Amino acid sequence: MPSDLEPLLRGAGLRITAGRLAVLEVLEAMPHSDAESIHRALDAAGHRLTLQAVHNVLGDLTQGGLLRRIEPARSAARYERRIGDNHHHAVCTACGAVADIDCVVGHSPCLTPSDSGGFEIQTAEVTFWGLCPGCRAHRNTEGAPPA
Template sequence: MHSSSTQIERSLRDAALRVTAPRKAVLAAVHDHPHADTETLIAATRAQLSSVSHQAVYDVLRVLTDVGLVRRFQPAGSVARYEARVGDNHHHVVCRLCGAVGDVDCAVGESPCLTAADDAGFRIDEAEVVYWGLCPACQSPPGR
């Protein structure tokens, strides 16, 4: 999914952020590379804006996450990943062999999707579920 420069700028302004070249490049990279890790996003950002530093990308990712334009998630035993699909409470499926990640809509009902047997007094507004298994490519034996 490629978002236009105009859409990226509008998203930044709507979030009350100043439109800067690093913010535009990082947000575009997240849109273009769903579920990417930081290193992938740094490379994609540098392809558009060669002068951007690692630290600048980290800082922009933090700001974009804080204002809700980007979602950060970290499956157990994996590096943090980022996506531009925000505003819903979807979950992820992760391949145990190759690490491929996909989106999975809520299992049942409306957000937070799952009802805790005992909420311990918390007002729960989000449930994070990670489904683990083998992706279609890893299910096929080698040589087939």
């Protein structure tokens, strides 16, 4: 039975492979995952891709415009399927959880710099840092967020 993801791959000019479909499915369930987390999820589901193969698939899917790669400071690159809307992210400083934050203005690029340095600005990427709800709750009951 064909997957609803197959037209996405075709539209991006990518071959349909079991690995690509599996990675897209994992990222649907686990947005903002890094390659190692995706690899563990695939392994647990019975997919036999090496970590290097996962990296290759992530690169292909990102280059094909099907994934967005984000690189929070002090963190491995993470990937998500939510693309094309120039949303931002909040990262927990205690546990590293990542959440989507909708555009702060509502239209791309979401921010207008005071001086673009001659660049034609097309997108803006903002990362908000703080404590996620779980770490805040833990701090309030235990006195400090979990490490």
